[in-house]
Amino acid sequence: xxxxxxxxxxxxxxxxxxxxxxxxxxxxxxxxxxxxxxxxxxxxxxxxxxxxxxxxxxxxxxxxxxxxxxxxxxxxxxxxxxxxxxxxxxxxxxxxxxxxxxxxxxxxxxxxxxxxxxxxxxxxxxxxxxxxxxxxxxxxxxxxxxxxxxxxxxxxxxxxxxxxxxxxxxxxxxxxxxxxxxxxxxxxxxxxxxxxxxxxxxxxxxxxxxxxxxxxxxxxxxxxxxxxxxxxxxxxxxxxxxxxxxxxxxxxxxxx
Amino acid sequence: xxxxxxxxxxxxxxxxxxxxxxxxxxxxxxxxxxxxxxxxxxxxxxxxxxxxxxxxxxxxxxxxxxxxxxxxxxxxxxxxxxxxxxxxxxxxxxxxxxxxxxxxxxxxxxxxxxxxxxxxxxxxxxxxxxxxxxxxxxxxxxxxxxxxxxxxxxxxxxxxxxxxxxxxxxxxxxxxxxxxxxxxxxxxxxxxxxxxxxxxxxxxxxxxxxxxxxxxxxxxxxxxxxxxxxxxxxxxxxxxxxxxxxxxxxxxxxxxxxxxxxxxxxxxxxxxxxxxxxxxxxxxxxxxxxxxxxxxxxxxxxxxxxxxxxxxx
Numbered sequence: 367x368x369x370x371x372x373x374x375x376x377x378x379x380x381x382x383x384x385x386x387x388x389x390x391x392x393x394x395x396x397x398x399x400x401x402x403x404x405x406x407x408x409x410x411x412x413x414x415x416x417x418x419x420x421x422x423x424x425x426x427x428x429x430x431x432x433x434x435x436x437x438x439x440x441x442x443x444x445x446x447x448x449x450x451x452x453x454x455x456x457x458x459x460x461x462x463x464x465x466x467x468x469x470x471x472x473x474x475x476x477x478x479x480x481x482x483x484x485x486x487x488x489x490x491x492x493x494x495x496x497x498x499x500x501x502x503x504x505x506x507x508x509x510x511x512x513x514x515x516x517x518x519x520x521x522x523x524x525x526x527x528x529x530x531x532x533x534x535x536x537x538x539x540x541x542x543x544x545x546x547x548x549x550x551x552x553x554x555x556x557x558x559x560x561x562x563x564x565x566x567x568x569x570x571x572x573x574x575x576x577x578x579x580x581x582x583x584x585x586x587x588x589x590x591x592x593x594x595x596x597x598x599x600x601x602x603x604x605x606x607x608x609x610x611x612x613x614x615x616x617x618x619x620x621x622x
Numbered sequence: 623x624x625x626x627x628x629x630x631x632x633x634x635x636x637x638x639x640x641x642x643x644x645x646x647x648x649x650x651x652x653x654x655x656x657x658x659x660x661x662x663x664x665x666x667x668x669x670x671x672x673x674x675x676x677x678x679x680x681x682x683x684x685x686x687x688x689x690x691x692x693x694x695x696x697x698x699x700x701x702x703x704x705x706x707x708x709x710x711x712x713x714x715x716x717x718x719x720x721x722x723x724x725x726x727x728x729x730x731x732x733x734x735x736x737x738x739x740x741x742x743x744x745x746x747x748x749x750x751x752x753x754x755x756x757x758x759x760x761x762x763x764x765x766x767x768x769x770x771x772x773x774x775x776x777x778x779x780x781x782x783x784x785x786x787x788x789x790x791x792x793x794x795x796x797x798x799x800x801x802x803x804x805x806x807x808x809x810x811x812x813x814x815x816x817x818x819x820x821x822x823x824x825x826x827x828x829x830x831x832x833x834x835x836x837x838x839x840x841x842x843x844x845x846x847x848x849x850x851x852x853x854x855x856x857x858x859x860x861x862x863x864x865x866x867x868x869x870x871x872x873x874x875x876x877x878x879x880x881x882x883x884x885x886x887x888x889x890x891x892x893x894x895x896x897x898x899x900x901x902x903x904x905x906x907x908x909x910x911x912x913x914x915x916x917x918x919x920x921x922x923x924x925x926x927x928x929x930x931x932x933x934x935x
Binding site: 415418419420421422439440441442443444446448450452453454455456458459463464466467468470471472507510 | 711
């Protein structure tokens with residue numbers, strides 16, 4: 367039996383007064399396309415940051431492809447492609463050099479030209495990234511995540527700054543990588559983009575996983591029509607969650 | 623290609639990229655030009671003391687004051703700059719430990735700065751060769767190598783500061799306010815104050831004003847050790863030894879002036895303070911190498927400890 371691509375238990379992150387992530391139990395099986403949804407500030411990037419060893423948890427455990435993400439960093443990252451959120455490229459380096467660094471470090475033999483062609487940056491291969499628009503930077507980062515044919519692709523808000531062509535490109539890449547057997551874990555708050563590509567979605571709200579399942583299961587359970595979009599499901603679930611939080615707060619106050 | 627990737631250390635591609643980034647940027651080359659202009663200072667006393675080897679002394683002059691400023695300027699943002707911009711997320715996502723990242727940064731940036739500085743040294747050498755004749759090539763290489771070790775120590779300190787600060791402003795404050803001003807530019811003053819305050823000074827030097835000065839330098843090994851804890855003075859102790867001018871953290875021409883001419887000037891030399899007594903063994907000039915290596919390893923080791931454990935995004 368293969369280990370899940372991602373498995374977290376009670377994963378929590380506390381920043382001084384703020385609870386960014388509160389006891390996350392999450393399992394993403396290998397080969398799945400998992401959409402990690404939630405409003406801004408829900409804890410999506412915090413989760414990805416923990417899985418990528420950008421930060422350390424205050425509680426809980428995690429396994430990524432069977433490895434500990436904080437001690438087996440090299441083994442983990444060798445198998446992961448990451449498109450981070452709110453990144454910056456190196457202004458004075460060409461697109462080619464960006465990819466070459468990743469390829470050299472991973473010991474991968476991907477041709478930078480072919481990867482850049484794939485994300486529509488074939489013409490810009492030797493231009494410094496400092497001249498790139500936001501959409502081009504996003505495409506470059508997507509190409510970087512594909513170097514080394516990763517087993518797990520983590521895309522944090524991959525649609526940021528993309529025009530409709532770019533959005534279609536991300537979907538195509540997710541589809542074809544998924545066909546190749548890659549697990550795709552991506553976060554988004556742009557819900558319309560998600561439903562076409564995801565096998566399963568999880569909804570994160572205020573640092574907690576509110577619900578997860580397939581789209582059709584959600585529609586059925588929430589008594590929504592087949593036309594109901596992720597948007598409707600999302601609003602209904604996070605509203606409920608707001609309601610619950612408000613209720614429990616009121617209860618606590620009542621008890622005092 | 624894959625075989626090659628298996629044999630090279632994990633940090634090597636990052637180091638190469640760091641070096642390439644510096645070598646294709648203007649900063650290090652501007653520094654190199656300034657170092658040539660700053661370092662070329664023929665003096666009568668230098669010629670008197672060293673002959674045509676005075677040219678090698680130009681390297682030491684270039685390596686003092688301006689070089690540490692330039693190297694710190696080119697290093698203090700190396701990690702914190704990427705952290706605040708967000709490009710660190712790519713580097714952190716690569717199959718490397720955080721320690722690998724620090725090693726790659728330090729070695730790559732050292733190479734990217736040491737190469738232009740070596741070019742400046744060779745330029746000074748060529749100018750000196752034309753103006754003052756042949757000098758000892760071995761001695762030239764020795765002083766150049768010492769300069770490269772000094773550069774690596776400074777890059778290491780700058781990177782260590784960069785790895786443990788959360789804003790570029792704080793990193794700049796620590797690098798220039800802390801390392802440059804205190805430990806490099808004005809260390810002699812600080813060392814005098816520390817020595818007078820801590821009070822290990824023999825009674826005759828603390829009587830009255832409780833001050834220490836180079837006219838009545840205490841024949842105390844600890845004071846001289848304290849003086850050479852500065853990376854800049856450690857570098858000059860080492861290079862003055864190679865040049866054969868004396869055991870001192872002052873500039874080579876000042877040491878010659880103090881020890882070889884009747885002129886008395888305000889610098890500290892072991893020879894003039896100990897008046898023929900044997901100074902403690904730990905004041906051997908090789909202590910300069912030890913101190914430079916400490917600057918290379920200790921701050922980075924502390925930074926590594928914190929960098930490995932903290933939140934970086």
